[in-house]
Amino acid sequence: MITAERKPFDEILELVGDKKKVLVAGCDTCVAICLTGGEKEAEILASELRIKAGQDGRAVEVEHTAAIRQCEWEYLDMIAEKVEAADVVLSMACGIGIQSMAEKFSPKIVVPAVNTNMLGMPQEHAVWLERCGACGECVIGETAGICPVVRCSKSLMNGPCGGSHDGLCEVTGPDKEEIECAWALIWERLNAQGREELMFINRPPKNWSKSSSGGPRKMVREEAKPV
Amino acid sequence: MAATEVKAADEAVTAAEEPPKKPVDPDFEPEIIVFACHYCAYAAADLAGSMRLQYPSNIRMIKLPCTGKLEVIHLLRAIEAGADGVYAAGCMEGECHYLKGNLWARKRVDHVKDLLAELGIEPERVEMYNMSSAMGAKFAAVATEFTQRIKELGPNPVKRKGVSPHAAAREALGGVAMPDEPPPSAAAPVEEGHAE
Numbered sequence: 001m002i003t004a005e006r007k008p009f010d011e012i013l014e015l016v017g018d019k020k021k022v023l024v025a026g027c028d029t030c031v032a033i034c035l036t037g038g039e040k041e042a043e044i045l046a047s048e049l050r051i052k053a054g055q056d057g058r059a060v061e062v063e064h065t066a067a068i069r070q071c072e073w074e075y076l077d078m079i080a081e082k083v084e085a086a087d088v089v090l091s092m093a094c095g096i097g098i099q100s101m102a103e104k105f106s107p108k109i110v111v112p113a114v115n116t117n118m119l120g121m122p123q124e125h126a127v128w129l130e131r132c133g134a135c136g137e138c139v140i141g142e143t144a145g146i147c148p149v150v151r152c153s154k155s156l157m158n159g160p161c162g163g164s165h166d167g168l169c170e171v172t173g174p175d176k177e178e179i180e181c182a183w184a185l186i187w188e189r190l191n192a193q194g195r196e197e198l199m200f201i202n203r204p205p206k207n208w209s210k211s212s213s214g215g216p217r218k219m220v221r222e223e224a225k226p227v
Numbered sequence: 228m229a230a231t232e233v234k235a236a237d238e239a240v241t242a243a244e245e246p247p248k249k250p251v252d253p254d255f256e257p258e259i260i261v262f263a264c265h266y267c268a269y270a271a272a273d274l275a276g277s278m279r280l281q282y283p284s285n286i287r288m289i290k291l292p293c294t295g296k297l298e299v300i301h302l303l304r305a306i307e308a309g310a311d312g313v314y315a316a317g318c319m320e321g322e323c324h325y326l327k328g329n330l331w332a333r334k335r336v337d338h339v340k341d342l343l344a345e346l347g348i349e350p351e352r353v354e355m356y357n358m359s360s361a362m363g364a365k366f367a368a369v370a371t372e373f374t375q376r377i378k379e380l381g382p383n384p385v386k387r388k389g390v391s392p393h394a395a396a397r398e399a400l401g402g403v404a405m406p407d408e409p410p411p412s413a414a415a416p417v418e419e420g421h422a423e
Contacts, residue, residue: 008345009342009345009346010345040298040300043300044299044300044303044342047300047303047304047307048303048342048345048346050307050385051307051346051348051385052346052347054307054384054385054387055346055347055384055385
């Protein structure tokens with residue numbers, strides 16, 4: 001799923017500026033599951049904004065709402081009335097939802113209240129780990145179901161590198177936590193699968209033009225298009 | 228400028244930036260919302276009453292089936308409606324009737340403290356306490372201590388006229404808040420052998 005983290009409150013305040021009618025719009029799909037931008041979190045942010053306004057003696061109206069999915073036009077119709085009534089919409093959806101809102105309700109000002117950060121897997125309650133880089137050319141069929149693009153710190157296609165030690169990467173996470181070496185994991189699982197030979201394939205440089213380096217991507221399913 | 232002068236200048240700036248301590252207004256009677264667990268703090272309040280213990284009348288109780296039902300928004304709503312202080316009173320850690328409700332409540336209270344700090348509001352305005360149903364004296368002591376703390380902090384800067392924090396907090400809780408019970412009659416027996 002797509003995960004996001006809320007922006008610092010001061011940044012949100014700056015984005016809202018001096019607008020008098022603010023709508024905090026949550027999205028009840030991915031960002032609700034990652035406890036960042038669902039209706040509950042939208043209500044919390046709206047309350048915080050009202051408290052701040054009250055504290056500063058500013059007359060600001062802050063409401064909240066949530067779309068079932070901000071990334072689909074149909075669901076945006078359901079919150080259109082509230083959006084139209086607002087001077088600025090603080091969207092708590094992922095980057096896709098925020099842009100859908102900005103496009104659907106243009107020229108309404110729609111600003112993000114979150115930073116979309118990854119395609120993550122909930123490893124345990126309230127912990128998400130990056131699992132996919134949406135690179136456009138999946139290789140995990142050869143790498144035992146472990147993605148070297150996002151799980152190897154260097155996105156190596158032919159690992160491990162010299163920085164792999166006792167199954168750990170030489171790079172640590174932002175909180176100095178250890179990161180497992182993706183290629184050590186790949187080797188272990190290929191072993192368990194009896195497919196060690198896949199480790200010795202020489203993979204050519206990856207074609208990153210199929211990833212975001214190739215410009216905005218578009219997908220069309222002709223057979224599914226309405227007639 | 229010599230290093231010592233720089234240090235002295237830095238210290239002077241720090242000293243100047245520290246807000247002066249507000250004198251306690253003797254007429255300020257804070258409005259404090261207490262989210263009390265049905266199994267412990269609410270019963271402790273009853274006991275405090277039966278024991279004829281005195282505690283400030285500033286606190287307004289809302290009974291919950293467990294402090295684990297308390298969510299971030301409930302605490303914020305009380306502050307938003309002008310409550311000067313808010314605290315949750317749950318069972319002793321390890322003794323929650325629902326196993327971990329009080330531990331969840333503590334996490335949520337801590338989160339609200341962080342949110343308030345971000346807003347520039349004193350995080351001390353919210354707190355989590357633990358007590359058992361036999362701790363009538365602790366209930367009274369906590370109410371007294373917290374009320375004093377809020378008196379020292381002064382009024383909530385977001386006070387709004389004509390808004391009842393108690394009613395707002397109840398409304399935010401919806402069906403979660405339990406109805407208030409009438410005070411126990413004077414004839415109600417006081418539990419013995421459970422003093423703190």
